[in-house]
Amino acid sequence: MAVKTEFTEFVANDIKKYDGVRMPLKASFLTRTFRKWTRCTNIHPNPDDEFCFPEIGPNFGIISDYENKMRHGMRYGSGPWSEIDERLMVEKMYPHGFMLINGHHRWAAAVRMKLKKAPIQILNLVHEEDIINMVERSKNNRRVAVDLNDMVFVNGTGLPAEKELSFPSNIRFKERIRLGFPALCRFLQSMKYDVWVFTADYCSVDYIEDLLKKYHVRPDGIITASERLQRTSEEKKNQIKDVMRKKYIRTLTLYNDMVLVVDNESGDYRQIGLEGTAEDWSASVIKAVKGIEGSEEK
Numbered sequence: 001m002a003v004k005t006e007f008t009e010f011v012a013n014d015i016k017k018y019d020g021v022r023m024p025l026k027a028s029f030l031t032r033t034f035r036k037w038t039r040c041t042n043i044h045p046n047p048d049d050e051f052c053f054p055e056i057g058p059n060f061g062i063i064s065d066y067e068n069k070m071r072h073g074m075r076y077g078s079g080p081w082s083e084i085d086e087r088l089m090v091e092k093m094y095p096h097g098f099m100l101i102n103g104h105h106r107w108a109a110a111v112r113m114k115l116k117k118a119p120i121q122i123l124n125l126v127h128e129e130d131i132i133n134m135v136e137r138s139k140n141n142r143r144v145a146v147d148l149n150d151m152v153f154v155n156g157t158g159l160p161a162e163k164e165l166s167f168p169s170n171i172r173f174k175e176r177i178r179l180g181f182p183a184l185c186r187f188l189q190s191m192k193y194d195v196w197v198f199t200a201d202y203c204s205v206d207y208i209e210d211l212l213k214k215y216h217v218r219p220d221g222i223i224t225a226s227e228r229l230q231r232t233s234e235e236k237k238n239q240i241k242d243v244m245r246k247k248y249i250r251t252l253t254l255y256n257d258m259v260l261v262v263d264n265e266s267g268d269y270r271q272i273g274l275e276g277t278a279e280d281w282s283a284s285v286i287k288a289v290k291g292i293e294g295s296e297e298k
Contacts, residue, residue, distance in 0.1 A: 011051075185218075
């Protein structure tokens with residue numbers, strides 16, 4: 001059980017105030033690009049984060065460390081946020097203000113020090129309801145899942161990449177895409193598979209969608225900040241699993257050296273090894289999927 005303090009009471013009251021009223025809103029590109037600061041009182045804690053759970057609560061040691069950094073920045077005239085690298089990641093919230101996605105302890109330090117403003121990065125994220133809607137809108141009963149960080153973005157890996165985007169797109173989008181990934185997605189969708197991409201990074205769905213469009217890739221599902229969804233309630237996680245299981249009879253997950261095939265009804269799985277070099281990865285996956293389809297037809 002977390003220790004009750006004046007601050008935890010403040011957090012609990014803020015959550016209670018917006019209970020049953022709050023909901024996330026999509027922020028426009030201009031808002032996400034140019035809105036970089038907001039009042040600390042305009043930021044609200046996220047009730048789904050363990051920071052707000054009565055049995056867990058804030059880590060006051062971490063908060064104290066941030067307060068010391070803020071005081072040090074103020075003491076030497078560079079400002080309270082000068083020694084803190086990351087902005088608070090927030091989402092636009094109805095009826096007003098922003099809900100925290102990442103950065104609760106930094107926000108807590110600012111509130112306790114009575115700072116007026118905090119630096120923010122506004123994101124549009126996928127929520128549980130969005131995932132369910134994406135599943136219900138899909139036309140196919142088979143799915144492919146691809147981790148963008150591990151399998152698609154190849155910056156610094158030495159893996160072969162698609163041609164770099166031209167100016168000015170290469171200024172906004174720094175990620176390089178794995179060679180053959182666009183052709184692979186087109187093949188999978190032609191074979192009546194839904195293509196779902198996900199990333200653990202905290203970034204807007206719009207950003208990933210716009211980036212992949214530059215390479216003529218249009219996924220059927222996009223999930224950002226995927227690890228955040230693991231911290232949601234068991235009820236919500238089970239609801240998503242149930243919808244997925246009812247919609248998709250099979251899920252393929254792509255890796256560098258294999259394709260994992262899962263029968264969503266029985267839970268049975270098998271691994272299909274990939275042959276060839278890194279340059280052949282896309283062709284190897286296509287060959288493996290053709291083999292899966294061929295064995296199903298027999």
